[in-house]
Amino acid sequence: MTMRGSTLISRSSQYLLAIGFIALVTAILFSLREALDTTLVALLYLIPLGLITAYWGLGPGITSALVTFLTFNYFFIKPYYTFAVHRSTDIVILIIFLIVAIVISQLVGRMQSGLAAATAHEREATQLYELSTALAGLQDGLTIAKILAKQVQDVSQGETVELNITGTQSFAFRLPESNQLTRPPEWVVPIQVARGILGEIRLWRAAPALTSSEKRLLQTFANQGALALERARLAQAESRARVLEESDRLKSAILSSVSHELRTPLSTIKAAASSLRSNDVNWDSAARPELIAAIDDEADHLNMLVGNLLDMSRIESGVLKPKREWNILSEIVGSVLARMKHLAEEHRIEVDMPESLPLIPVDYVQMEQVFTNLVSNSVKYAPEKSMISMRAFVEGDSIHAVVSNQGPQVPQEHLERIFDKFFRITAADRVTGTGLGLSICKGIIEAHGGRLWAENIPDGLAFNFTLPLLWEGVSPQKLPMDTETE
Amino acid sequence: MNNAPHILVIDDELQIQRAIRTILTEKGFKVTTASRGEEGLTLAAMNEPDIIILDLGLPDMDGVEVCTRLREWTLCPIIILSVRDSERDKVAALDKGADDYLTKPFGIEELLARVRVALRHSTNRQGTQSKVIHAGLLMIDLAWHIVKCGDEEIKLTATEYKLLAYLAANHGRVLTHQNILTNVWDPADANHTEYLRVYMRQLRKKLEVNPERPQFLLTEPGVGYRFIADE
Numbered sequence: 001m002t003m004r005g006s007t008l009i010s011r012s013s014q015y016l017l018a019i020g021f022i023a024l025v026t027a028i029l030f031s032l033r034e035a036l037d038t039t040l041v042a043l044l045y046l047i048p049l050g051l052i053t054a055y056w057g058l059g060p061g062i063t064s065a066l067v068t069f070l071t072f073n074y075f076f077i078k079p080y081y082t083f084a085v086h087r088s089t090d091i092v093i094l095i096i097f098l099i100v101a102i103v104i105s106q107l108v109g110r111m112q113s114g115l116a117a118a119t120a121h122e123r124e125a126t127q128l129y130e131l132s133t134a135l136a137g138l139q140d141g142l143t144i145a146k147i148l149a150k151q152v153q154d155v156s157q158g159e160t161v162e163l164n165i166t167g168t169q170s171f172a173f174r175l176p177e178s179n180q181l182t183r184p185p186e187w188v189v190p191i192q193v194a195r196g197i198l199g200e201i202r203l204w205r206a207a208p209a210l211t212s213s214e215k216r217l218l219q220t221f222a223n224q225g226a227l228a229l230e231r232a233r234l235a236q237a238e239s240r241a242r243v244l245e246e247s248d249r250l251k252s253a254i255l256s257s258v259s260h261e262l263r264t265p266l267s268t269i270k271a272a273a274s275s276l277r278s279n280d281v282n283w284d285s286a287a288r289p290e291l292i293a294a295i296d297d298e299a300d301h302l303n304m305l306v307g308n309l310l311d312m313s314r315i316e317s318g319v320l321k322p323k324r325e326w327n328i329l330s331e332i333v334g335s336v337l338a339r340m341k342h343l344a345e346e347h348r349i350e351v352d353m354p355e356s357l358p359l360i361p362v363d364y365v366q367m368e369q370v371f372t373n374l375v376s377n378s379v380k381y382a383p384e385k386s387m388i389s390m391r392a393f394v395e396g397d398s399i400h401a402v403v404s405n406q407g408p409q410v411p412q413e414h415l416e417r418i419f420d421k422f423f424r425i426t427a428a429d430r431v432t433g434t435g436l437g438l439s440i441c442k443g444i445i446e447a448h449g450g451r452l453w454a455e456n457i458p459d460g461l462a463f464n465f466t467l468p469l470l471w472e473g474v475s476p477q478k479l480p481m482d483t484e485t486e
Numbered sequence: 487m488n489n490a491p492h493i494l495v496i497d498d499e500l501q502i503q504r505a506i507r508t509i510l511t512e513k514g515f516k517v518t519t520a521s522r523g524e525e526g527l528t529l530a531a532m533n534e535p536d537i538i539i540l541d542l543g544l545p546d547m548d549g550v551e552v553c554t555r556l557r558e559w560t561l562c563p564i565i566i567l568s569v570r571d572s573e574r575d576k577v578a579a580l581d582k583g584a585d586d587y588l589t590k591p592f593g594i595e596e597l598l599a600r601v602r603v604a605l606r607h608s609t610n611r612q613g614t615q616s617k618v619i620h621a622g623l624l625m626i627d628l629a630w631h632i633v634k635c636g637d638e639e640i641k642l643t644a645t646e647y648k649l650l651a652y653l654a655a656n657h658g659r660v661l662t663h664q665n666i667l668t669n670v671w672d673p674a675d676a677n678h679t680e681y682l683r684v685y686m687r688q689l690r691k692k693l694e695v696n697p698e699r700p701q702f703l704l705t706e707p708g709v710g711y712r713f714i715a716d717e
Contacts, residue, residue: 303591323573323574325663327679327683328684330698331687331705334699335705338699359680364708365573
């Protein structure tokens with residue numbers, strides 16, 4: 001049964017009830033006719049009239065007033081049972097009665113409809129309040145749309161509500177989701193903001209047709225939704241702007257670090273090469289091989305810096321994909337140490353990697369990079385002749401490797417931050433490097449599904465990392481056995 | 487100087503061309519240069535050089551493609567130049583028949599060492615391959631299947647010997663994982679790098695003084711292995 005139908009019925013029943021009430025009052029007064037004065041009857045009649053108008057509104061009120069006028073005349077004014085009036089006072093009474101009845105009905109009725117309007121307004125205000133509370137603080141367009149659709153559905157009692165959001169994050173949302181209606185919607189409200197239309201709300205409700213106040217309310221809902229969506233969009237734009245600002249800050253940090261770091265070896269190379277070229281340095285001078293060695297070393301250093309920058313940008317952009325193969329950790333460490341021979345000759349290096357260690361699925365070149373950076377970091381900070389030790393052991397289904405040195409400890413609050421790009425504890429001009437080495441290590445280890453952290457040990461600093469032993473959930477294949485000797 | 491070995495350098499960077507030409511000419515080689523792949527292929531066909539030095543990053547065509555096209559008709563040793571972090575290209579070119587590689591920037595000593603190895607191999611291809619290879623105290627007799635360290639004979643398993651013999655026969659050259667696995671094991675095992683790692687460790691334990699710092703059985707990171715023999 002639709003709302004419209006039930007209103008109709010209650011409307012006509014109100015009229016009937018009003019007339020019935022009047023009939024009842026008339027019957028009571030009629031039974032007391034001999035005891036009551038005509039004027040008193042008129043006054044008593046005003047009571048049901050007031051009540052009727054108060055309960056059922058202006059229409060039944062006025063109708064009752066007219067009916068009462070007739071019954072009063074018919075039953076209580078002589079001659080009885082006619083509409084004729086003989087006494088002039090009775091005419092006056094009748095006219096006054098009619099005027100008073102209509103005035104009362106009108107007054108009470110107006111008050112009633114004012115009250116009804118106030119209630120309706122209050123309900124609308126409550127609904128709006130609920131909507132804006134529900135939407136407050138939401139940052140996600142889809143959630144906003146869902147809540148908006150739900151509220152529109154609740155308020156309108158529609159069959160189906162659909163929300164279409166257009167633009168960059170376009171999506172459509174329907175309530176209830178399974179309802180697929182083929183006919184066009186009965187009412188479409190645009191969701192509009194200053195810069196244009198964000199989308200629209202479509203409402204299917206065949207009957208009763210939307211009243212103008214419902215339309216107005218839905219339009220207000222749409223406006224609220226538009227504001228919430230716009231706010232979410234702005235918040236997103238702001239966080240994007242923050243990210244951009246952060247990356248901008250990073251870029252300028254890179255630029256300043258890079259220009260400083262690259263210029264140092266370049267200056268050495270330039271100075272050495274130009275003095276070799278000029279005739280200042282004799283062919284047999286002892287300075288000659290030294291200058292040449294400086295050029296060679298600094299070129300290598302420059303190459304390493306550029307390599308670090310490349311690695312970092314690769315990690316940043318997420319294109320660092322390990323090319324995994326089954327490897328032996330000690331073989332990787334061996335080739336790193338062989339290559340760093342001249343770098344590490346000021347320190348004692350101890351390697352403890354038992355042969356029983358299983359093969360690990362890692363990118364050989366990237367793991368070389370990790371060990372190279374960790375060792376060169378240790379070499380840089382730890383005092384000469386001190387010990388740099390490397391060991392590895394199995395821990396559950398990962399391998400745990402430790403590179404430790406007897407260098408200075410790192411304050412507890414910086415243990416995490418030393419893996420940040422360009423983070424240094426010492427002043428940049430005291431130790432060379434891009435400040436990228438450790439963050440590259442972290443990037444590589446994490447790309448392998450492992451974890452890298454630093455900890456202070458009693459006599460220095462230790463870098464720890466873990467690497468998974470399984471590759472896509474499997475261990476290396478058992479080797480075909482081969483024991484016969486030649 | 488008609489007998490001077492002829493080297494063709496295919497690289498689009500003029501500075502590199504100039505540096506290589508200066509040094510190799512100084513060392514008594516005859517040097518021709520090309521800046522583009524097509525030009526290089528034409529010069530290679532016209533001059534039949536003894537060694538080709540090929541940069542993988544050419545403007546007109548892929549270096550690996552140049553390598554493949556050269557290998558269609560010549561066995562001339564090819565040394566690849568590449569930048570760091572292009573292991574994939576390096577390995578692809580080596581698998582397509584290139585003999586060796588150098589990563590830019592490289593020292594000139596490295597280049598000369600590679601050139602010497604390549605020249606020896608191009609002579610070997612003409613049929614005078616030595617059957618006994620010496621590396622420090624090691625002696626590998628490929629004809630009699632004997633491996634000695636000093637006077638002491640070293641016992642190897644069949645696979646270990648096969649692996650060592652293959653590396654030694656190609657001493658000085660870089661051999662990719664896939665190449666070694668295909669030739670020592672089976673083409674079907676070409677992806678089982680773990681076999682190679684384990685056997686290489688065993689070989690190093692038996693042959694090297696310090697297995698963690700090998701002198702003869704060298705790892706080429708991300709590419710393969712190389713056996714260094716006495717010149």
